Amino acid sequence: MRNVAADYPPLFGRYLATIDPDVGVVVEVVRREEASTPVAHRKVAFCVSGAIGYRVVADEHALSSISIDLERRLVTKHVAAYSEFGILEREVDWLRRLAASGIAPPLRSATADRLFLDYVGEPVRRGNLPSDWPVQAEAILAALTSHGCAHNDIKCDNLTVADGKIHLIDYGWATPIGQAIPAHWPHGIGRQHRLGVHRFDDRAAIFAALGSAERGEVDRSVVMGHNPT
Numbered sequence: 001m002r003n004v005a006a007d008y009p010p011l012f013g014r015y016l017a018t019i020d021p022d023v024g025v026v027v028e029v030v031r032r033e034e035a036s037t038p039v040a041h042r043k044v045a046f047c048v049s050g051a052i053g054y055r056v057v058a059d060e061h062a063l064s065s066i067s068i069d070l071e072r073r074l075v076t077k078h079v080a081a082y083s084e085f086g087i088l089e090r091e092v093d094w095l096r097r098l099a100a101s102g103i104a105p106p107l108r109s110a111t112a113d114r115l116f117l118d119y120v121g122e123p124v125r126r127g128n129l130p131s132d133w134p135v136q137a138e139a140i141l142a143a144l145t146s147h148g149c150a151h152n153d154i155k156c157d158n159l160t161v162a163d164g165k166i167h168l169i170d171y172g173w174a175t176p177i178g179q180a181i182p183a184h185w186p187h188g189i190g191r192q193h194r195l196g197v198h199r200f201d202d203r204a205a206i207f208a209a210l211g212s213a214e215r216g217e218v219d220r221s222v223v224m225g226h227n228p229t
């Protein structure tokens, strides 16, 4: 079998080898300056070599536009949808509070509509799930508890793995533990592993999510809308 990854710069080939084999990806060869152009509601990972840019546009439907610079290990998250709920400001606040916890991506900087984060790996799937995941799940829960944080949206696409370490990302809907979810927030939040609309249990959700990854039964459906049931 031909080794497709060998046709690309090593860094890009390594990235291709880490991504979920179930996700259909198309590699685009573009001009250097085009490689980093964000694509609405998609995740783009890129690197450049001389005048040429190599990039993958993932088929997943994110609420944000994500651009991953593989050379700088820099993630740019451009938040557009749901900005009226203050999700960017909330995420910045939680990322700062959790900075020393080791469970969340380091925040490099932020603007009014963008976050600049360290790259912390690919979403968890059967192929990259570390065997000690129950121990790592407990460590994530302990860090959330000690910082008073309820994440509320734990699912496989918000759990990433880099070098065998699991990170929890995407704190736009996190709340202080014990605080009620504002009634006007979208009803679709955390629907993969929640107890009910606006009823979340991070412990149940992280074990359900990672268990689904282990069984190869990841729920990747995205149904947000303003009030889907």
Ligand SMILES: Nc1ncnc2c1ncn2[C@@H]1O[C@H](COP(=O)(O)OP(=O)(O)OP(=O)(O)O)[C@@H](O)[C@H]1O
Residues within 6 Å of the ligand: 043, 061, 062, 063, 064, 065, 066, 075, 077, 105, 117, 118, 119, 120, 121, 122, 123, 157, 158, 160, 169, 170, 172, 222
């Ligand atoms: N720091 C990071 N490191 C690695 N990958 C990241 C990082 N931040 C985001 N991603 C990737 O981009 C995807 C979308 O990012 P994120 O979950 O933060 O945005 P979102 O649009 O709020 O997502 P959702 O659709 O879950 O609401 C993630 O599933 C992950 O694959």
Ligand SMILES: [Mg+2]
Residues within 6 Å of the ligand: 157, 158, 170
């Ligand atoms: Mg997410």
